[in-house]
Amino acid sequence: MKERSSHLLTSSPPHLHPYRRRASRNAQLTGLAFAAPWIVGFIVFFAYPVIASAYYSLCSFDAIRPPRFIGFENYRRMFTEDDLFWKSLWNTLYMVVAGLPVGLAASLGIALLLNRKVKGMTVYRTIYYLPSITPVVATSILWLWLLNPEMGLINIALGKMHLMQPGWLTDPAWAKAALILMGLWGAGGGMVIYLAALQDVPESLTEAAALDGAGKLQQFRHVTLPMLSPVILFNLIMGLIGSFQYFTQAYVMTSGGPQDSTMFYALHLFNRAFLDFRMGYASAMAWVLFLVTLVCALLVFKTSARWVYYAGEGR
Amino acid sequence: MRRPAPAAASALRRRLPGLAWLPIAAVALLAPVGCGRLATGPAPKQVIYWTGWSAEEFNTQQRLVDEFNREHPGIQVQMLSQFGNSGYQKVRIAFAGGATPDVMSTIWADELAGYAMRGVLEPLDGYLKRSGRNLERDFTPGVARMLRVRGKVYGLCATTNTSFIAYNKSIFREAGLDPYHPPTTIAELDAAARACTVSDRRGSFVRYGFRPGGLALWAYVFGGQWVDPATGHITADHPGNLAALRWLASYAKRYDLKKMQVFQSTFGSDQTANGPFFVGKVAMWSTGEWAEQFVRRYAPDLEWGWFPLPAPPGGRTACSSAGGSVFVIPAACKDKEAAWTFLDWFTRPKPVARFCSGIGNVPPVVEAGADPVFQQSALFRFAVNLSRSSNTFGPPGTPIWPTYAREIGRVEEKVMLGGGDPVALLADLQRRMTREQLDAMQDLSG
Numbered sequence: 001m002k003e004r005s006s007h008l009l010t011s012s013p014p015h016l017h018p019y020r021r022r023a024s025r026n027a028q029l030t031g032l033a034f035a036a037p038w039i040v041g042f043i044v045f046f047a048y049p050v051i052a053s054a055y056y057s058l059c060s061f062d063a064i065r066p067p068r069f070i071g072f073e074n075y076r077r078m079f080t081e082d083d084l085f086w087k088s089l090w091n092t093l094y095m096v097v098a099g100l101p102v103g104l105a106a107s108l109g110i111a112l113l114l115n116r117k118v119k120g121m122t123v124y125r126t127i128y129y130l131p132s133i134t135p136v137v138a139t140s141i142l143w144l145w146l147l148n149p150e151m152g153l154i155n156i157a158l159g160k161m162h163l164m165q166p167g168w169l170t171d172p173a174w175a176k177a178a179l180i181l182m183g184l185w186g187a188g189g190g191m192v193i194y195l196a197a198l199q200d201v202p203e204s205l206t207e208a209a210a211l212d213g214a215g216k217l218q219q220f221r222h223v224t225l226p227m228l229s230p231v232i233l234f235n236l237i238m239g240l241i242g243s244f245q246y247f248t249q250a251y252v253m254t255s256g257g258p259q260d261s262t263m264f265y266a267l268h269l270f271n272r273a274f275l276d277f278r279m280g281y282a283s284a285m286a287w288v289l290f291l292v293t294l295v296c297a298l299l300v301f302k303t304s305a306r307w308v309y310y311a312g313e314g315r
Numbered sequence: 316m317r318r319p320a321p322a323a324a325s326a327l328r329r330r331l332p333g334l335a336w337l338p339i340a341a342v343a344l345l346a347p348v349g350c351g352r353l354a355t356g357p358a359p360k361q362v363i364y365w366t367g368w369s370a371e372e373f374n375t376q377q378r379l380v381d382e383f384n385r386e387h388p389g390i391q392v393q394m395l396s397q398f399g400n401s402g403y404q405k406v407r408i409a410f411a412g413g414a415t416p417d418v419m420s421t422i423w424a425d426e427l428a429g430y431a432m433r434g435v436l437e438p439l440d441g442y443l444k445r446s447g448r449n450l451e452r453d454f455t456p457g458v459a460r461m462l463r464v465r466g467k468v469y470g471l472c473a474t475t476n477t478s479f480i481a482y483n484k485s486i487f488r489e490a491g492l493d494p495y496h497p498p499t500t501i502a503e504l505d506a507a508a509r510a511c512t513v514s515d516r517r518g519s520f521v522r523y524g525f526r527p528g529g530l531a532l533w534a535y536v537f538g539g540q541w542v543d544p545a546t547g548h549i550t551a552d553h554p555g556n557l558a559a560l561r562w563l564a565s566y567a568k569r570y571d572l573k574k575m576q577v578f579q580s581t582f583g584s585d586q587t588a589n590g591p592f593f594v595g596k597v598a599m600w601s602t603g604e605w606a607e608q609f610v611r612r613y614a615p616d617l618e619w620g621w622f623p624l625p626a627p628p629g630g631r632t633a634c635s636s637a638g639g640s641v642f643v644i645p646a647a648c649k650d651k652e653a654a655w656t657f658l659d660w661f662t663r664p665k666p667v668a669r670f671c672s673g674i675g676n677v678p679p680v681v682e683a684g685a686d687p688v689f690q691q692s693a694l695f696r697f698a699v700n701l702s703r704s705s706n707t708f709g710p711p712g713t714p715i716w717p718t719y720a721r722e723i724g725r726v727e728e729k730v731m732l733g734g735g736d737p738v739a740l741l742a743d744l745q746r747r748m749t750r751e752q753l754d755a756m757q758d759l760s761g
Contacts, residue, residue, distance in 0.1 A: 064407075064411050064435060065433055167573065172733075259732055260725070274404055274407065275717050275718065277429060
């Protein structure tokens with residue numbers, strides 16, 4: 001197996017007949033030609049913009065006039081003079097630290113509930129999945145109504161139960177919580193992935209655990225959860241990236257208010273780029289966001305060796 | 316392994332002689348079309364025009380464009396709607412890529428100075444002179460001031476708006492105020508706001524008098540300014556601006572604005588049937604001439620009136636705002652004469668009067684305001700007069716105005732809802748915006 005793959009990796013070995021060598025080069029060119037649409041797309045629409053943005057981050061650039069090189073000035077300003085940079089970073093970290101775990105737990109909880117053998121389960125699954133495929137803008141408008149402090153269904157329900165009725169999106173102390181609550185509505189996306197993974201948990205293992213005297217909770221803790229851990233890692237990493245780029249809901253519902261409480265990093269970046277003509281500054285912000293996300297993702301990966309279990313691997 | 320590619324290629328080659336006839340056939344078929352053109356003279360010049368209006372407003376404009384096309388057989392204006400924020404962003408991308416249309420009205424007045432100073436707009440002074448037009452004579456004072464950037468004219472307007480306060484006469488009467496003598500001073504406005512506000516025993520609003528907002532405009536009412544018109548310097552900490560912000564803050568102190576905001580959110584936005592003014596939950600409403608069509612639609616029985624923003628002693632009376640979409644010719648336009656012919660025609664009194672009356676805006680062209688169509692409505696008579704006030708202010712000519720305006724809004728919010736210190740906040744705004752403008756100027760000179 002190993003030999004075969006190393007042979008495949010070696011192109012035009014020297015002992016081949018010249019005709020065969022030409023044929024193999026032709027095959028390579030054909031392969032490249034077939035891959036060209038992707039390669040060209042990658043270079044033009046991804047690699048070049050990424051490299052260009054790294055350069056622009058060192059420039060004052062308004063996208064209309066040529067960029068003017070200013071070194072690390074954008075970064076210095078960002079760290080030392082832009083109060084909204086720190087505020088937006090804090091708001092975004094809040095969503096990552098408070099919102100993401102809640103979201104992960106909610107989708108796992110729903111998946112566990114929907115993994116039971118009950119009549120009409122496929123219908124329930126569809127119902128729970130539906131919100132996650134509703135366009136974010138539509139969802140946001142709907143939630144603007146639900147979260148209305150006086151007329152919204154949520155506060156009406158809380159009022160009926162004689163509970164506190166927060167101002168939600170009108171109150172800086174509650175605005176982020178309101179967005180997290182709204183995020184839970186879309187937990188169906190993660191749920192589907194958990195459900196697929198739950199179906200893969202071998203019954204023999206849970207049975208064995210049951211025979212050994214493990215209760216339901218212990219089975220979940222020591223069998224189901226470890227078997228799900230690669231999927232949890234996947235959802236965590238994807239959620240991490242998504243949370244750091246949190247944008248649409250704030251753009252549609254709050255424009256960053258009240259009092260900057262929902263001014264997220266991506267929204268501040270967007271404003272700097274497309275309202276203020278500060279593309280260079282926004283590029284610098286994008287790179288900082290990339291590095292922050294990268295560091296967080298690496299930290300998660302680093303710890304994952306301790307809590308993620310891949311079946312088939314010795315541990 | 317056999318490769319099918321050569322076989323397919325040879326098959327294609329075999330078929331090519333057949334396909335080669337296609338272009339010849341196409342030319343043969345299309346030739347009469349070209350000949351027809353030649354026979355009737357040169358093809359009309361194409362002017363591509365991007366408009367920021369959509370739906371019914373687009374249709375109103377289309378009728379005017381059709382009329383222009385009929386009157387000018389040598390020019391064909393093709394109008395395309397680039398509506399909404401994405402449309403206005405498309406403009407930015409078009410400028411960045413140098414792929415602009417010939418005329419566009421997809422530029423907010425806020426952005427005019429920024430684009431003009433970046434050199435992507437054609438100055439119109441020469442064209443205006445040749446066409447016998449004069450910006451200051453033809454246009455209302457606030458609009459004319461707004462269209463000049465560093466002494467040159469970079470765009471023209473076909474519409475503008477006004478700002479004033481609408482009030483509910485029944486509530487005034489109920490509160491013991493004279494419904495025929497609305498407030499003329501800040502003191503009277505404050506007193507009327509207090510008289511009209513009603514709270515229940517728990518302190519929740521049942522109705523409120525007035526919730527002032529919009530520091531950018533109120534600053535002018537209090538004698539302030541955001542940019543020194545003579546030097547172009549940022550003047551965020553102008554004493555007039557501070558006085559206006561302190562006055563706004565007095566409302567935050569007197570009333571629980573958070574409660575007021577919650578109360579207000581109970582009702583719809585100002586543009587729905589459930590808007591607080593339409594359902595009698597607010598006595599005075601900061602609005603513009605568009606209020607008329609909403610009242611007619613949502614609260615036809617409402618007994619209402621209007622008055623200009625009251626001023627404090629020493630402040631500016633009959634203050635109003637100017638703004639909206641600006642018509643420009645991009646510097647990259649190939650046939651600027653044809654573009655100007657259209658722009659000139661469209662901003663003449665008659666088309667302006669028809670367009671503005673069609674979409675319910677105030678005409679920025681002085682002569683258009685005299686059109687009988689605006690004299691039929693009491694509100695429009697008032698609004699047209701107000702728009703002619705010399706105390707009408709559009710965006711000041713700084714390239715950073717979109718940023719500046721947003722930051723003014725943030726300062727206002729910090730004071731009104733967060734109890735921030737007006738002096739410190741304006742000083743901070745002064746420092747940051749001076750820096751921002753300096754940066755922009757450096758970019759522009761670099």
